[in-house]
Amino acid sequence: xxxxxxxxxxxxxxxxxxxxxxxxxxxxxxxxxxxxxxxxxxxxxxxxxxxxxxxxxxxxxxxxxxxxxxxxxxxxxxxxxxxxxxxxxxxxxxxxxxxxxxxxxxxxxxxxxxxxxxxxxxxxxxxxxxxxxxxxxxxxxxxxxxxxxxxxx
Numbered sequence: 001x002x003x004x005x006x007x008x009x010x011x012x013x014x015x016x017x018x019x020x021x022x023x024x025x026x027x028x029x030x031x032x033x034x035x036x037x038x039x040x041x042x043x044x045x046x047x048x049x050x051x052x053x054x055x056x057x058x059x060x061x062x063x064x065x066x067x068x069x070x071x072x073x074x075x076x077x078x079x080x081x082x083x084x085x086x087x088x089x090x091x092x093x094x095x096x097x098x099x100x101x102x103x104x105x106x107x108x109x110x111x112x113x114x115x116x117x118x119x120x121x122x123x124x125x126x127x128x129x130x131x132x133x134x135x136x137x138x139x140x141x142x143x144x145x146x147x148x149x150x151x152x153x
Contacts, residue, residue, distance in 0.1 A: 017095070
């Protein structure tokens with residue numbers, strides 16, 4: 001079962017990258033905020049169709065909605081910030097760097113949240129982050145040298 005969950009996580013990562021690229025392309029055409037709006041409207045329509053297909057109606061128990069802490073609904077705002085941020089950044093830096101930096105942000109956040117919820121931050125996790133950062137810095141160094149060589153010719 002762990003393989004299935006790992007595969008689903010991997011596919012989610014692929015889809016996040018593809019989504020970011022598509023959103024950035026839309027942002028170039030109609031503007032970053034309009035693209036974010038259209039992205040979220042279209043996403044809401046797709047979820048609506050899925051709910052109708054799976055459940056046959058939109059009924060929700062209002063009691064269940066009240067049980068959810070108000071701050072949890074901030075996830076929608078975070079989604080908009082992610083889309084807008086990607087729309088701004090992706091046209092400016094290569095996608096591989098955007099993806100790595102997003103991943104590093106996720107990794108650091110995960111380490112912080114794990115430590116706050118009493119999950120130990122092991123040496124292996126810390127070393128993993130260091131190696132990822134070193135890999136990013138190495139790639140930046142190589143790219144800058146290649147750029148200098150091309151400009152020098």
